[in-house]
Amino acid sequence: KAGVTQTPRYLIKTRGQQVTLSCSPISGHRSVSWYQQTPGQGLQFLFEYFSETQRNKGNFPGRFSGRQFSNSRSEMNVSTLELGDSALYLCASSLAETDTQYFGPGTRLTVL
Amino acid sequence: SQQGEEDPQALSIQEGENATMNCSYKTSINNLQWYRQNSGRGLVHLILIRSNEREKHSGRLRVTLDTSKKSSSLLITASRAADTASYFCATDLNTDKLIFGTGTRLQVFP
Numbered sequence: 001k002a003g004v005t006q007t008p009r010y011l012i013k014t015r016g017q018q019v020t021l022s023c024s025p026i027s028g029h030r031s032v033s034w035y036q037q038t039p040g041q042g043l044q045f046l047f048e049y050f051s052e053t054q055r056n057k058g059n060f061p062g063r064f065s066g067r068q069f070s071n072s073r074s075e076m077n078v079s080t081l082e083l084g085d086s087a088l089y090l091c092a093s094s095l096a097e098t099d100t101q102y103f104g105p106g107t108r109l110t111v112l
Numbered sequence: 113s114q115q116g117e118e119d120p121q122a123l124s125i126q127e128g129e130n131a132t133m134n135c136s137y138k139t140s141i142n143n144l145q146w147y148r149q150n151s152g153r154g155l156v157h158l159i160l161i162r163s164n165e166r167e168k169h170s171g172r173l174r175v176t177l178d179t180s181k182k183s184s185s186l187l188i189t190a191s192r193a194a195d196t197a198s199y200f201c202a203t204d205l206n207t208d209k210l211i212f213g214t215g216t217r218l219q220v221f222p
Contacts (some may be wrong), residue, residue, distance in 0.1 A: 004154075015115055033209070037152075043200065043212035054208045092210075100145065101210060103155040 002027065003103035004093050012110045018079040021107045025072050032074040033101060034066060037088040046089075049074055071097030078109075086111045116201050116213025124219040130187040133216040135201030136181075142204050144177055146186050148197045149215075155200070158186075191220045 005024045013019050025032050033056075034046040049068035062094040066076040072093075078085055088108050092101035115218040116137045125131055135144070143162045161168045161177045161184065168175045188195055198217050202210040218222040 019200075035210075035212075042214055043202075045209050045211065048209055060208070090154060100160050102155050102157060103147070105154040106152075108152070 002011045004091055004102055006089075006091050006104040006107050008023050009105065010108050010110075012112060014079065014112050015081055015083060015109050017081050018077065018082060019109060020075055020077045021089055021091075021109075023076075023091030023093075023104060025074070025091075026102055029093035029095055029102075030072050031043050031094045031096065031099075032068055032072065033092045034074070034093075035090045036060075037090060037106075038084075038086070043090070046076065065108060081111045085109065116203060116211065117118060118199075118201060118213040118216045120216060121214070122217040122219070124221065125191055127192055127220055128221050129191055129220075131191050131195070131218055131220070133186045133199050133218070135184045135186070135213050137201070137203050137211075138182065138186075139203075141179075144175075144184050144209070145192075145202045145204075146173075146175060146184075147200045147212075149200065150197045158199075188218075191218075193220050194221045196220045 007022045031050045033048040035043050037043045047066050048056040052068045063079045068074045088106045090106045092103045093103045116135050119134045144157040145160045149155050159170045159175050161175050172189045177184045200215045200217045201213040
């Protein structure tokens, strides 16, 4: 069974631009969560989707948004990029709530 | 904010030695998970221990959970150079929202 895939793997953007990251969960997994990892703040929860509905949201500004499609694939969008948005963005999928989460390789976003 | 604090922040050992990492958390949990991360790459799930369990084993890994002290420990026995990575504990609060600790950087020298 294929693991969680994330595209693109690396991305360089400039301040003020917007970016969309994509995540394909493990087949059969309906829950997708997103995390941001930075050296200063560590791993922080962004949001979680289940059956196309956002169930949980972390403490991030409204510039960070996401969605989930009927095939469970998910996208996250960051608008009006800031230098501090440079981070590794990780996506994880799980079968159900409180089950083990399996992580993708991440998308490394650099904002110049 | 982070729920978990891990100790030590960094650990250096020789191959063959055991490595012990500790994690403390703040609120009641549903379960606690340990993950490994190699050089800023994705997280690899190691083991999940539920709040009603006290100890769990998986290969060379042994995890304990003490809910009265709100702490967990991960023991890696007979460490190998390939175990060099950062290790994170993560807790959930009955949702899929994982709250990660600060991590322990383990360096295993051949």
